[in-house]
Amino acid sequence: DIQLTQSPSLLPASVGDRVIITCRASQGISTYLAWYRQEPGKAPELLIYAASTLQTGVPSRFSGSGSGTEFTLTISSLQPGDFATYYCQQLNFYPFTFGGGTKVEIK
Amino acid sequence: VQLVESGAGVVQPGRSLRLSCEDSGLTFSVHAMHWVRQAPGQGLEWVAVISYDGNYKNHADSVKGRFTISRDNPKNTLYLQMNSLRPEDTAVYYCAREITVAGPDRRFDTWGQGTLVTVSS
Numbered sequence: 001d002i003q004l005t006q007s008p009s010l011l012p013a014s015v016g017d018r019v020i021i022t023c024r025a026s027q028g029i030s031t032y033l034a035w036y037r038q039e040p041g042k043a044p045e046l047l048i049y050a051a052s053t054l055q056t057g058v059p060s061r062f063s064g065s066g067s068g069t070e071f072t073l074t075i076s077s078l079q080p081g082d083f084a085t086y087y088c089q090q091l092n093f094y095p096f097t098f099g100g101g102t103k104v105e106i107k
Numbered sequence: 108v109q110l111v112e113s114g115a116g117v118v119q120p121g122r123s124l125r126l127s128c129e130d131s132g133l134t135f136s137v138h139a140m141h142w143v144r145q146a147p148g149q150g151l152e153w154v155a156v157i158s159y160d161g162n163y164k165n166h167a168d169s170v171k172g173r174f175t176i177s178r179d180n181p182k183n184t185l186y187l188q189m190n191s192l193r194p195e196d197t198a199v200y201y202c203a204r205e206i207t208v209a210g211p212d213r214r215f216d217t218w219g220q221g222t223l224v225t226v227s228s
Contacts (some may be wrong), residue, residue, distance in 0.1 A: 032211040036151075043201055043221055044143075044151065049214035087151055091213045094165050096141070098151040 002026050002090050006099035012107040017078045021102045023071040023088035032092035035064055035073045038101075039084045047086075048073065078104070110202050110219035117225045118192055128185040128202030128219055136160075136180040139205040141215065142187050144198035154200070155187065159207070170196075192226045199223050 003026040013019050023033065031051035036044035046055045048064035051071055061076040075082055083106055088099040114126035128140070142154040155166045155176040164176055175188045185202050200222050203215040 030211055032213070034214045036215075038151075043218035044215075045218075046214055046216050050211040053212065055214075055216065089151075089153075089215070091211070094156070095167050096153045096156070098143075098153065101150045 001095055002093055002097050004088055004090055004097055004099035006088060006102050011102055011104045013078050013104055014107045015078055019075045019078055021073045021086055023099050025069045025090055028068045029090045029092040031067045032090055033071050034089045036087045037084050109217050112202055112219040112222035115222040119228050120193060120226055122192055123190045126187040126200055126222060130183045135183040139207050140185045141203045141205060143201045143203055146198045194226050197226050
């Protein structure tokens with residue numbers, strides 16, 4: 001199975017901060033990577049797919065990059081609703097594994 | 108609201124439960140569908156997939172031989188039959204719709220609200 005390692009696992013930040021979350025795959029997955037945001041008690045919400053394509057309706061402060069084994073999710077200016085947990089997911093090989101999550105909390 | 112799960116409950120170890128996920132949209136029969144679960148306070152775990160026509164299924168090793176994914180396209184409904192339940196199966200179970208395309212653009216674009224399964228004696 002492909003392992004996805006996210007870092008950091010906890011990210012203290014303030015409104016307006018630029019934040020970067022990293023996701024590393026245990027083997028190459030091309031750009032078969034998606035990012036989701038999950039608020040407490042809610043279902044995950046798709047932000048980015050194919051490593052860098054913004055899902056329709058998602059604000060442009062979110063961006064993704066990377067290919068192969070190294071990927072990043074960047075939030076250019078953190079907003080109040082962005083304090084949540086973020087997950088990467090690979091969709092190249094079954095099982096479609098998720099990273100362990102990065103919780104962005106208020107500093 | 109497009110995907111609505113049902114079937115939540117508390118069940119004893121070793122017993123069975125069936126979850127349902129009804130799609131209120133018009134395109135259920137063209138999408139592969141998945142189940143994903145999340146244990147309390149933990150991350151997301153992919154559970155199973157079924158192709159748009161039901162001819163392909165795949166299950167995570169952690170549930171293989173105990174859980175079975177299925178679908179009824181005329182009823183716009185996805186199912187997860189869970190047998191021989193264990194305490195470690197306690198989780199919120201989400202159904203998710205896959206946008207299936209050639210290449211890396213595949214993604215889970217729509218999720219249900221989740222349904223809680225608790226396995227406890």
